[in-house]
Structure formats: C-alpha cells, structure tokens
Amino acid sequence: MTSVASLQPEPAPILACTISRDVQNFELLIDDMERELGESWGDLSFDDGILFLSQPEAATLEFVAVAVNGSDEAELARIADIVRAAKERGIKVILIADEVSPMSLHQLLRLGADDFVPYPLPEGALHEAIERMRRPAPAQVVQMVNEEDHHAPTFKAKGDRDGVILPVHGLSGGTGASTFAVNLAWELATVSKTDGPRVCLIDLDFQYGSAATYLDLPRKEAVFEILSDTGNADSDAFLQSMLSFNDKLSVFTAPGDMLPLDFVSGEDIGRVLDMAQQNFDFIIIDMPSTVVAWTEAVLTRAHVYFAMVELDLRSAQNVLRFVRALKAEALPHEKLRYVLNRAPRFTDLSAKSRVKRMAESLDIAIELQLPDGGIQVTQANDHGMPLAESAPKNPLRKEMQKLAKSLHDLSKVAEAKRA
Numbered sequence: 001m002t003s004v005a006s007l008q009p010e011p012a013p014i015l016a017c018t019i020s021r022d023v024q025n026f027e028l029l030i031d032d033m034e035r036e037l038g039e040s041w042g043d044l045s046f047d048d049g050i051l052f053l054s055q056p057e058a059a060t061l062e063f064v065a066v067a068v069n070g071s072d073e074a075e076l077a078r079i080a081d082i083v084r085a086a087k088e089r090g091i092k093v094i095l096i097a098d099e100v101s102p103m104s105l106h107q108l109l110r111l112g113a114d115d116f117v118p119y120p121l122p123e124g125a126l127h128e129a130i131e132r133m134r135r136p137a138p139a140q141v142v143q144m145v146n147e148e149d150h151h152a153p154t155f156k157a158k159g160d161r162d163g164v165i166l167p168v169h170g171l172s173g174g175t176g177a178s179t180f181a182v183n184l185a186w187e188l189a190t191v192s193k194t195d196g197p198r199v200c201l202i203d204l205d206f207q208y209g210s211a212a213t214y215l216d217l218p219r220k221e222a223v224f225e226i227l228s229d230t231g232n233a234d235s236d237a238f239l240q241s242m243l244s245f246n247d248k249l250s251v252f253t254a255p256g257d258m259l260p261l262d263f264v265s266g267e268d269i270g271r272v273l274d275m276a277q278q279n280f281d282f283i284i285i286d287m288p289s290t291v292v293a294w295t296e297a298v299l300t301r302a303h304v305y306f307a308m309v310e311l312d313l314r315s316a317q318n319v320l321r322f323v324r325a326l327k328a329e330a331l332p333h334e335k336l337r338y339v340l341n342r343a344p345r346f347t348d349l350s351a352k353s354r355v356k357r358m359a360e361s362l363d364i365a366i367e368l369q370l371p372d373g374g375i376q377v378t379q380a381n382d383h384g385m386p387l388a389e390s391a392p393k394n395p396l397r398k399e400m401q402k403l404a405k406s407l408h409d410l411s412k413v414a415e416a417k418r419a
Contacts, residue, residue, distance in 0.1 A: 013060040015040045019049035019082055020067035021075075026119060029067055029096055032126040046078055053085040063092035063133060065126075067119070068108075070099040080111055087112040092133045096121070102263040106224070109257045116207070116258055152242055153250045157235035159278040161198065164411055167285040167298050168306045171318040175308040176341040178205075179377060180370070181286040182214045183397065186386035187404030188282050189249040197281035197408060200242065200250040202272070204298070205288040206261055209254025215245045216384025219256035227255065230268040238275040250280070261288055266297035273301050281411065291322070296331055305335045309366075310342055311355060319362050336364075343369035368403065371395040 016037055020026060023043045033041050044052055049066075052058055064086050068079055086093050093112065097105055098119035109116060115129040168184070170177030185201040203211035206227075212219050222241035226233050242250045252272075276283045285298060299305055307322070309315035319338070326333040338359075344351030359366045373387065373396030380390040387397035 013040065014042050014057070015060065015062045016064065017042045017044050017049070017052070017061060018065045018067055019044045019046065021046060021072055023067065025069060026067045026096065026098070028121045029065065029119070029126070032121055033065070036127060036130060046075065046082065049082050050078075050085055053082070053089060053091070058089055058091065061086075061089075061091045063094055063114075063130070065094045065096055066108075066113070067096040068098070068100055069119070070101075073100060073104050076104055076107065080108065083108060083111045083113055094126075094129050094133065097260070102228070102260065105260055105263075106228075106257060109259070113258075116260060118260060151244055152240045153244050154247075155198075155239075157239050157275075157279050159235060161277070161279055161281055163198075163200075163277040163280040163283045164304075164407070165273060165277060165283045165285065165298075165302045166304055166306065166407070167287050167302050168308065169287040170289045170308045171322055172310065172312075172314045173289060175310050175315065176370075176377075177289070177306075177308040178203075178210045178214065178286050179381060180306070180308060180339065180341070180400075181284050182211055183386050183388070183400045184404060185251075185282075185284040186245075186249055186388055187400050188284070188408060190388065191404050191408045196248070197411070198250075198279070199248075199282045199284065200252060200276055200280045201284045201286070202252040202276060203254040203286045204269070205254055205286060206259040206263060207254075207288070208258075209286060209288075210381075211251060211286050212253040214381045214384060215249075215251060215386070217243050217245060217251055217253060219253045221256065223253055224255045224257070224259075226272070227259075227264055227268065230264070230271040233271070233275070235275045235279055238272070239279065252276075261290060261292045264294060266294040269294040269297045270301070273298070277301075282407070291325060296329070299326070299331055299335065302335055304337050306339050306368075307336045308339050308341055311340065311344070311351065311358065316358055316362060319364065323364075337368065338364050338366045339368045339370060340366045341370050342372040345371070368399075370399050373397070 018029060018033060023030060066079065066082060072079060083093050092114045095108055095113040095116045096119050097116065114133055117125045117129050168177050168181040181201065185199055188197060189199040190196060201211055203209035220241060220243065226238060226241045242252050245251055273283065287298065309319060323333050340355065344355065355366060373394050376391040376394050377387065377396060380387050383390060387394050387400065391397060
C-alpha cells in the first residue's frame with residue numbers, strides 16, 4: 001500500500017538565491033525572481049549566505065543574486081567573501097547594485113561576478129542577465145592574447161592636432177555598430193600610403209565593448225586607471241593606456257572588467273576626448289546602445305554622430321525615441337547621420353521602397369546604406385581582423401573604404417581652408 005508520505009510531491013530544487021542584508025530593500029528584485037523562477041529560489045542574509053554556500057545543498061544552485069546598496073559598503077569584505085565562495089563552488093554571480101560607489105562595484109566585479117544589473121531593475125534586465133549567464137560558451141577555443149605582443153603608440157604626445165570626432169551609436173542591438181566603428185577606424189588609418197591620418201578608436205561600451213575582440217587585442221588595466229582618475233591623467237598617460245594595431249591604428253579598449261556605464265561623468269569623458277582630439281586626426285568612438293548621462297558630452301563634441309539602424313520596426317521606434325529625447329534636452333540632433341546596415345540590394349525594388357517609406361515616416365534622411373557583408377563579417381570579427389585584411393573584396397568593405405576616403409578628403413579641404 002502506498003504510504004501517505006509518498007504521495008507528497010517533492011519540493012522543487014532551489015536553483016537560485018538572493019543574498020542581501022535585507023531583501024525587502026529590493027522589492028523589484030523579489031518580483032523579478034518570482035517571475036523568472038517561481039518557487040525555485042530562496043533568500044539569504046550575508047551571514048547565512050556564506051554558511052549555505054559551504055553546504056552540500058548549494059550544489060543545486062545555478063546562480064546567486066548578490067544585492068547591495070550604499071549602506072552595505074562598510075561590509076564590502078564580507079560581501080567579497082560571498083562572491084569568492086560562490087565562484088569556488090562554480091556558482092554564477094549576478095551583482096545587483098543600488099547607489100554603490102564605482103570603486104566598490106569594480107572591486108566586486110573583479111572578484112568574478114558574472115554580470116551586473118543596476119537597481120531599480122530596468123524592465124527585463126534580470127531576465128536578460130540570466131539568459132546571458134545560461135548561454136553556452138562557444139565551442140571554438142579562443143586563443144588568449146598576450147599583452148606583451150602589443151605595444152602602445154610610439155609617437156609622443158605633442159598636442160598639435162585638432163581631431164575629428166566620429167561616434168558610432170547602434171540604435172538597437174545587432175545593428176553592427178561595433179563592426180562599423182572598427183572597420184571605419186582601420187580604413188581611415190590606411191586611407192593613404194604616404195600621409196595617412198593619425199587615427200584612434202575609443203570603445204566606450206564599458207560592459208560589452210568588443211573592439212578589442214574584433215582586433216585581437218588584450219585589455220589593459222591602464223584603461224581603468226585612466227577612467228577612474230581622468231582629472232590627473234595627461235596625454236602621455238592616455239597614449240600609454242592605448243594599444244597599437246599593426247602600428248597604424250591606436251585603440252583605447254573597453255576595461256577588462258565589466259563596469260557600470262555611470263562609472264564616469266560627462267566631465268570625465270570630455271577630458272578623455274580632449275586628450276584624443278589634441279593628438280589624433282580622427283577619433284572613432286564605439287558608443288554603448290544605452291543613452292547615459294555622458295552621451296551629451298560625446299554628442300556636443302562630435303562633428304558627425306553616426307546612428308546605426310536596420311530595416312525593421314524596432315529601429316524605427318528607437319529612432320523616434322532617440323530623437324525625441326535629444327530634442328527634449330535641446331541637444332544637437334542635427335548632427336545625427338543615419339546609417340542603414342544590411343541594406344537591400346539594388347535589384348530589390350520592394351525593399352528599397354520600404355527604406356524610402358521608413359525615412360519619410362521618421363522624417364530623417366538615410367544618408368548611408370551598407371550592404372550585407374555576409375558570413376565573412378562574422379569570420380573577420382572572430383579572427384580579430386578588419387575586413388580589409390581578411391576579405392578585401394567584400395561589398396561591405398568596399399563601402400567602408402569609400403566612406404573613409406570621403407571623410408579624409410573632406411578633412412583635407414577643411415584643413416586647407418583653415419590654413
């Protein structure tokens with residue numbers, strides 16, 4: 001006869017835990033955890049968290065969400081012990097931070113936190129963090145880059161330039177903004193064999209910046225040092241924090257560790273751009289897709305601000321939001337130059353008609369249409385090479401080459417007029 005006890009359902013295994021001083025300070029986190037995991041999660045205090053992570057029951061945990069606010073900074077050492085204990089057990093760590101200083105965040109992220117989400121939680125942010133954490137690692141083994149194989153730019157900081165600032169901003173995910181920025185920077189750096197301009201590429205996506213990956217470059221600790229103390233940084237230190245790609249392109253990579261986008265202020269970004277402008281002819285900036293407080297500092301200094309879109313509804317909606325936000329703050333939205341990536345072919349009349357209708361309905365001019373470079377683009381990025389080096393006849397590369405030559409010629413004309 002089956003016993004009554006055997007009819008009781010076994011409790012679902014605990015897949016995740018929140019660890020905080022008081023989880024009631026993070027009500028939105030409670031709601032999101034219930035939405036994502038139902039009953040398969042628990043809550044622990046800082047003291048209980050360290051004890052639980054040492055128990056066999058912790059083996060079922062997929063991740064822990066360590067939630068901290070400004071009041072917890074005095075207990076940073078204990079929180080760091082929790083992160084270390086989780087990593088030693090192979091448990092993922094998502095850091096939820098509310099008004100925590102950038103230095104404290106950086107310290108916790110360096111201990112191995114797998115992702116960072118600000119609090120109050122943006123809509124869907126925890127879901128996206130969990131999805132990224134669950135995403136399997138690529139099967140291909142990526143060769144580690146030895147920093148000693150690369151060097152900083154060899155020229156001296158003389159402050160004798162007045163560079164053209166060209167930010168690139170993807171208005172939705174996957175528009176190819178980083179690919180555009182990296183290849184435009186390389187095409188400008190190699191536009192002339194005799195008197196080529198001095199070009200730098202600055203990656204300001206502090207969380208998922210991929211310029212270093214696309215050029216097979218390491219990420220230097222000096223980048224974080226510059227960003228954390230721009231007031232005391234000079235042009236010499238700035239140049240030493242950069243890396244040279246093939247001795248032609250100088251790259252200021254994203255930091256090695258994930259940082260909150262508000263780690264720097266508009267004044268900090270302004271000082272970095274001033275140093276770049278004084279020592280380079282062209283400054284290409286790979287912007288995060290998120291609009292942050294210091295986006296204004298970049299936009300106001302930009303000569304042209306490239307906005308990357310695709311032929312889809314999400315891009316169209318984001319263009320409207322972006323322009324509306326700039327107009328509300330009386331920012332120079334007229335600097336925007338819209339770039340349509342993966343544009344339809346010349347023979348695709350139906351799609352070209354859609355492009356025209358999209359531009360008319362948004363009241364914008366799509367001044368640059370880039371063809372779909374296909375699998376060669378992905379392969380070039382994975383191999384850490386610009387398209388000019390890996391697939392010089394690719395249609396996307398040819399358009400990038402034309403754009404670089406046009407920008408270089410315009411710069412020459414402007415320079416001649418100033419003289």
